[in-house]
């Protein structure tokens with residue numbers, strides 16, 4: 001038998017009163033309690049604290065459980081990731097939300113998460129009063145900063161959390177990935193209404209604009225910017241060429257069934273090649289605007305691009321879009337050269353192409369493999385068609401080839417007319433010279449007669465005209481200054497080796513449909 005002495009009165013307790021076997025843990029607890037000296041205030045204080053602590057911990061556990069259960073069953077949360085376009089919709093919405101203007105913690109951004117709309121007249125006046133160069137000031141947006149926020153939407157309070165994810169080593173040079181989560185109590189429909197409103201607002205602000213998407217570092221598409229639709233009338237190509245391109249694209253878009261009936265893959269490829277600054281990129285932008293398509297740009301010289309990545313990007317393009325492949329001549333010289341480089345690399349030469357993860361065959365496969373999107377228009381641009389592998393531009397991959405040459409007299413005249421026509425005159429403080437239509441046409445004629453045929457690119461002529469934007473008469477008078485434009489822009493000397501290869505274009509046909 002165990003005997004324990006109660007120190008206060010010396011009474012002896014027998015532990016056999018609380019046998020462990022018959023009462024289990026409870027019995028054991030009672031046995032311990034019976035051993036405690038209850039008259040000692042340190043002991044009782046400690047025990048009270050322990051009991052209180054246990055009680056509070058249990059209460060916390062129960063509360064956590066209830067909160068989790070409410071969160072699970074009653075709190076509806078939607079996440080918007082910066083990898084997805086919905087993020088831009090939400091950001092644009094939040095930028096206009098009253099809470100973004102009154103919040104005490106906010107981020108200030110001036111970037112492209114929404115179209116760069118013009119500042120209002122009063123804002124510009126206010127800015128000019130502060131002494132800044134108004135036209136240089138970009139639009140700024142106030143957005144909830146990373147952290148927790150409560151916003152009000154249609155009489156509901158929504159909880160908003162914005163946080164940035166840690167940057168992984170693969171995310172080179174990109175923006176940090178972000179997630180915004182929005183929670184509502186009880187009703188999923190309020191979040192759906194919010195999403196629909198953001199989407200409508202976005203569509204509204206994008207109306208009349210062409211959106212440009214670019215491949216991002218996560219292997220998906222990222223909206224880069226949007227710009228006002230470029231009217232086709234602002235593009236001046238050799239007579240008939242513009243119509244040929246536009247009509248061909250429209251005809252293609254109307255012929256889905258025709259392609260299907262004949263088992264021909266429903267895709268169309270265009271190659272725009274020729275001298276720099278002659279309108280290759282501009283016609284793509286104008287064509288996209290005319291068709292109400294967006295442009296998806298892949299730069300093949302992007303070293304992070306892999307074969308798989310390219311296939312994935314191609315399959316992610318929407319059916320009605322223009323897919324623009326840039327730098328085709330820079331990315332690949334010829335397959336022969338590539339394999340030559342490879343063999344050099346294998347023998348320790350450390351070639352460029354062995355370190356590339358995009359291969360020529362990968363590119364061909366992506367262009368017309370099974371994953372390639374039906375209905376899309378593929379455009380490639382190059383200054384050096386002679387450097388392209390014939391397989392890349394064979395009919396089927398490229399259906400229409402157009403040479404963009406330096407300006408003809410006809411183009412110079414049209415450009416002059418477009419540039420100084422009253423409708424296209426920019427709304428600037430300084431009034432341009434007022435001309436009658438006859439005067440304008442006669443000046444345009446004189447301008448064209450003094451511009452040597454196929455000597456200057458349209459970009460060069462445009463830069464020259466811009467330096468006389470208020471005075472068409474002076475532009476004609478100062479034509480000799482055109483040479484200065486060329487020197488200022490440091491355009492390569494046409495006599496150089498590079499441009500000798502271009503001469504071949506001059507002697508060939510102007511444009512052709514393969």
Ligand SMILES: Nc1ncnc2c1ncn2[C@@H]1O[C@H](COP(=O)(O)OP(=O)(O)OP(=O)(O)O)[C@@H](O)[C@H]1O
Pocket residue numbers: 234235236237274275276277278279280281282283381382383404458459460462
């Ligand atoms: N045919 C044209 N009609 C109207 N504007 C033109 C034309 N060609 C060039 N421009 C003007 O010149 C500038 C450069 O044109 P663009 O970028 O389209 O040339 P590009 O041929 O794509 O040049 P690069 O081969 O160097 O990419 C633009 O501002 C554009 O407005």
